[in-house]
Amino acid sequence: MTTNQQRREAAKRKLQRQQERRNDRSKRRKKTAAITAVVVVVAVVAAVVLFSTLGGGSTPPAANSAAPPSTAANATPPPAAPVNIPTQIAPPLKRPTAFPASVNCTYKPDGQAARPAQAPPGANVSARGTAPVALATSAGQIDMTLDRDLAPCTVNSFVSLAKQGYFNNTSCHRLTTSPGLQVLQCGDPTGTGSGGPGYSFADETYPQLTYGRGYLAMANAGPNTNGSQFFMIYGDASALTPDYTVFGYITPASLPVLDKVAKAGDDGSLDPNPGGGKPNMAVTITKVTVS
Structure with missing residues (x-):
């Protein structure tokens, strides 16, 4: 016949096994999340490199790059902003007090x-x-x-x-x-x-x-x-x-x-x-x- 002491020990062992299973599941989740983060970072870096290589990025090619210059580099600069120039010529000046000869x-x-x-x-x-x-x-x-x-x-x-x-x-x-x-x-x-x-x-x-x-x-x-x-x-x-x-x-x-x-x-x-x-x-x- 099972005693009270035996029942308490059995319950204690069961609780311990449950706690161990929870710890194992938590460790697996953390490991999976870490791997996922690394994969995401690698993917982002690869995408940035590809984006730049194709000319879509903001970083221009190196000065010694063999790639042909972009169309933007060869484009005619935008025209200067319009300058409003008065056409009236100022009259000749005369000093208030003339110099001596x-x-x-x-x-x-x-x-x-x-x-x-x-x-x-x-x-x-x-x-x-x-x-x-x-x-x-x-x-x-x-x-x-x-x-x-x-x-x-x-x-x-x-x-x-x-x-x-x-x-x-x-x-x-x-x-x-x-x-x-x-x-x-x-x-x-x-x-x-x-x-x-x-x-x-x-x-x-x-x-x-x-x-x-x-x-x-x-x-x-x-x-x-x-x-x-x-x-x-x-x-x-x-x-x-x-x-x-x-x-x-x-x-x-x-x-x-x-x-x-x-x-x-x-x-x-x-x-x-x-x-x-x-x-x-x-x-x-x-x-x-x-x-």
Whole structure:
């Protein structure tokens, strides 16, 4: 006859066997889940490799790949955003107070010259008359008239640098097309926007100065830091404060050359500050001639 003690031991053994079976089932489930996870990861990696190999992925082929270039790589770049260029040419400027017939200019040494250049003599510089200048460029000829009455020291420097060949075979390194600042900037032989002639001179501005289509002005890095860089205003320049010396004008017949460059747009490499970038239509000044 079975005793109470025997029944308790039998029940205990049965419970132990049930617990062991549950543990075994749990281990099998975990193992199966782990294997499934590995299989999924391997499948995903294989799919990604296949996707990229077929050209559907975002990663381009290696530079030394023997695969032919994609159609996108050979496609024509999208056209530049339309540039709204005012057609009205700004009227000639006149200083509120005229310079005397001649002035003395100071050209002080300032950094390393981007290209060998000598500062011009600064004594008894004429402040009367004009100097016709022709820029032969890869985009077309740009004729300008420098105005000594507006900025005698600036004109004196520009004419001197031009006669020294300083501007020959240099690129216009910056184009801006946004409303309020539509200019093409040139005059740095390094093409970086940081080069100058190794000297600087004072501004020839006045508080009432405004800017418009057809003006020629000096770029600077702050007050009285003029050097060789200049910009040609082909459109709206209303965003400019009166801190940039205007020293001449682009002839009306030459403005379409600048318009053509502007409509091709820039590469945006200088956005957001100072803005713009290299012209998409490269502009190289091959020679500057002073009449």
